[in-house]
Amino acid sequence: MPRSLxxxxxxxxxxxxxxxxxxxxxxxxxxVSLVGIQIMSADMFAQQFMVRVKVENPNDLEIAVSGIExxxxxxxxxxAEGAADSSFVLPAKGEAEFDMIVKTNFVSxxxxxxxxxxxxxxxxxxxxVTGKLVLEKGIMRTFPFSRAGTVNFTKARDKxxxxxxxx
Numbered sequence: 001m002p003r004s005l006x007x008x009x010x011x012x013x014x015x016x017x018x019x020x021x022x023x024x025x026x027x028x029x030x031x032v033s034l035v036g037i038q039i040m041s042a043d044m045f046a047q048q049f050m051v052r053v054k055v056e057n058p059n060d061l062e063i064a065v066s067g068i069e070x071x072x073x074x075x076x077x078x079x080a081e082g083a084a085d086s087s088f089v090l091p092a093k094g095e096a097e098f099d100m101i102v103k104t105n106f107v108s109x110x111x112x113x114x115x116x117x118x119x120x121x122x123x124x125x126x127x128x129v130t131g132k133l134v135l136e137k138g139i140m141r142t143f144p145f146s147r148a149g150t151v152n153f154t155k156a157r158d159k160x161x162x163x164x165x166x167x
Contacts, residue, residue, distance in 0.1 A: 030063065030090060031056040032145040034127055035097060037153045049102045055133070057090035063135060064089050070131035072102070080104050122153035
């Protein structure tokens with residue numbers, strides 16, 4: 001076997017081995033859902049809400065998350081969007097919950113929502129949350145997500161640790 005062919009075969013083998021080892025296990029996207037929304041303050045021009053978010057990890061590996069970018073729709077209308085620096089570690093096959101402060105204005109959110117419920121209780125409100133989780137490390141640095149469900153609004157209770165969104 002010619003020496004150049006042997007050398008080319010060896011280089012190809014090294015490249016193949018290096019690329020396979022860097023790929024690692026295939027990760028599935030974590031599931032993001034809304035647990036609850038609390039009205040913290042409201043006036044004619046702006047509202048502030050505490051949104052409780054749950055993230056579930058279907059993977060056998062823990063995932064370090066450095067933030068979340070999101071858009072929330074309630075009853076089909078845009079409610080809030082932004083980004084939060086909410087660092088946490090998702091345990092393997094586990095879940096994590098955190099709170100984030102969401103600010104909206106009356107015209108774009110709460111007013112339409114209240115008018116649709118005829119001033120009634122804000123319970124079992126249909127939502128959709130879309131966006132991406134930003135990971136601290138790894139080849140894949142973001143996981144897109146989209147989830148629909150229902151969520152209830154409650155009055156503010158004890159102050160909880162919250163993450164302020166970036167606009």
